[in-house]
Amino acid sequence: MIKFDLPVKGPFIDEAQFKAAVLKYWRNEALGATFFELEEAEKNPGLPDCLEMNPCLPAVFHEFKISDANGIIVFQKSQPLFYKTYHNLNIQILAWDSRHNYVVRISKEEVIRAKSLRMRIPEDL
DSSP, rough: OOEEEOOOOOOOOHHHHHHHHHHHHHHHHHOEEEEEEEEOOSSSTTSSSSEETTTTTEEEEEEEOOOOSEEEOOOOOHHHHHHHHHHTTEEEEEEEETTTTEEEEEEHHHHHHSSSSEEEOOOOO
């Protein structure tokens, strides 16, 4: 995990609010990129929340998470499985650290390797 410099202002009450703030910022700042919010969870369990398409760069899937007051992020069982099954996709996980009010980037490999669906954001990022 790394601290990710993204100028969005919290606190956020849920993942939907965090996602909306990030997408609003990206849509204003990302020249040429288009963002599609994905709602296919019933057909494709574990599918990330958003797809970013840019004519000059590879496609990126984005998953948005928000920690609890103790810095714990919870993944659904289908998410690590999706990341492992589609290992060739560019998937970026962004989490809001509710304790410190900043964004954390988590690699899909970290989620796949985790021994639990609950991940703690380290204090010292």
